[in-house]
Amino acid sequence: MPDEVLNDISHRRYNPLTGSWLLVSPHRTKRPWQGAQETPSKNTLPSYDPKCYLCPGNKRAQGDSNPPYKNTFAFVNDYSAVKEIQQDYHPETNKDDVASLLLQARPVTGRCYVLTFSAKHDTTLADMTPEEIVPVINTWTRIYASHLSSSHPLQDQAAKALSAIPENPDGEVTPPKHQLKNMQIFENKGAAMGCSNPHPHCQIWTTSTLPEEPGKELVNMGKYKSDTGRHLLGDYVKLELEKKERLVWENDSFVVVCPWWALWPFEVLIISKRHVRALVDLDDKERLEFAQAVQEVARRYDNLFETNFPYSSGIHQAPLDCTEEEAETSWFHMHFYPPLLRSATVKKFLVGYELMAEPQRDITPEQAASKLRECGGELYRKSLQ
């Protein structure tokens, strides 16, 4: 059985979604797991913070006041990374002009939103119940649906979702007039991931261009589909359900795995079991089951080192503006990239070799999955409160 060998030898694994390799050094974890048992971290935040720019009723940097919202609340980021309206820029690329080859730039427009998960300042997805997370999924779905191009192949599904999901005025946004290409929903959680406000929230960046990562995934999933006639992630889910080595958790609609090609120590992937192209494809039951999957990941992460576990997460799905074929190629999934390696304080740094040469990890995805499987059960800090 060749897989056993991989627990002991340095090797590369292939990420079929991005088409790139990473270095795995399992023997480095043979060093004694010094697993410094830290004191479990409690939650010492107030449930309302008058200084937080996300708490209900508070004033934001640019003077706007937050409504007295109940769960989700969406607004345009006061410091968006992309502008909505700006000067045009249309450089020409010309084989004989070196500058036009080596100094290439293209305009990007768009709009960035911030979205709270809860009115409570001191909660996290790990503390919330799946039922409390459903409004977040609902808001994501309604915002995604409202930004689809008018000729989008998923317009029917969008209409269905919009009529099935109750409107939440505080979570509604009016899409910009110009059709955008892509919507990236992501969460940065914890100071280690550059998040300065613990109030539970995510960001939604919409752009006129298809960014690198979802672009690469679409290309690679497309190649797999035309080579095999099947879906890459569909095949992958089946394989992981058979092998079980990297499976962390499943329900009827979703699997949670540490993917074969995981780079971050406890990286996981939530993948839909059936062919879901985007949020609007999910029905009521599936939205609840997606909330369950998100909750399982967040709670297991916190239980692993008995700490408020930092991570960046993000959803990949069909672009806002795409062809029938691109929509068919898309397969709904959510990545979680957490930096912690051995304890609440020992991080894996992706630095010199990783940046200059190739991503490198120590603990194998199989070892990570086995630890996360053991971390189910009640959130550790419930018993501390």
Next chain:
Amino acid sequence: MPDEVLNDISHRRYNPLTGSWLLVSPHRTKRPWQGAQETPSKNTLPSYDPKCYLCPGNKRAQGDSNPPYKNTFAFVNDYSAVKEIQQDYHPETNKDDVASLLLQARPVTGRCYVLTFSAKHDTTLADMTPEEIVPVINTWTRIYASHLSSSHPLQDQAAKALSAIPENPDGEVTPPKHQLKNMQIFENKGAAMGCSNPHPHCQIWTTSTLPEEPGKELVNMGKYKSDTGRHLLGDYVKLELEKKERLVWENDSFVVVCPWWALWPFEVLIISKRHVRALVDLDDKERLEFAQAVQEVARRYDNLFETNFPYSSGIHQAPLDCTEEEAETSWFHMHFYPPLLRSATVKKFLVGYELMAEPQRDITPEQAASKLRECGGELYRKSLQ
């Protein structure tokens, strides 16, 4: 003049070395530069630390003792990321076997070295003079030369370099018996870059495979060469010397630029002006001028925020084992990726959007270059001592 527009609009820039795009948001820096003036950081380390595993004469984790070395000292990493000898693993890839497509792994062998820059525990490349850095460049060159394959197109240059550079017994290593493919020289400096020991040192990882980054660069430089008949970095150096907007510093042999496609706030690239394929191509004068360039970067970095500036740096050059064509395509350069954005404590986090969608930066490379141009002169902490 279109370039002015780019100071104000959100846009993507193309990295021709990796073939990928990044998002630039210059307007985000229109926020007042709160440039919290920090107290300049002094150096409070001892020049010899009895507990440091890199100081001369001290014992290392696995029991070996360091010699009483003078400047550089090289040894095999006690916890190498790749093994030298290990079980074989030769899986077959088969179009009809899903597991062989989606769970791909390949063995990697190799050897990792640690190399000190100085016997002094409390110095850095910024504190050292170019003349003191020359022994580091010499050791890099000798180690690279001694690891080249016997049929390597640069064998003549290697022989010349080995006879020109005085031997330093503490900086010599015997290459492994099996020919390796690639050598990555890199430095992680500062706790922010995962470095736990301030004793000035770098790492050298040699592997049986060509890693992702140098692999991508070779492909893209090769394409440019066959399309234009010229060298990508040769053309680029000329362009930057003409434009001067991103030029930080130059001497006869090297330029220091904030590249057009820089991702990290104060990212710089040292590029040779003439076609240097690898360290062994450099002559005495060029090795000194390379040391000067490295010193300029390190000192300007420290002066910028009056702090011991963290970064990861790494050299890209011809692989250890390569064809004539690959060697000809290679163009010697050194990357510096520093995380600081606005002060000694304000970092740029490459997290949620960057990981899930596309790398994003705020300050433009032109703004960064202009700040670094102003940071020449004596190392700020000289006057504090």
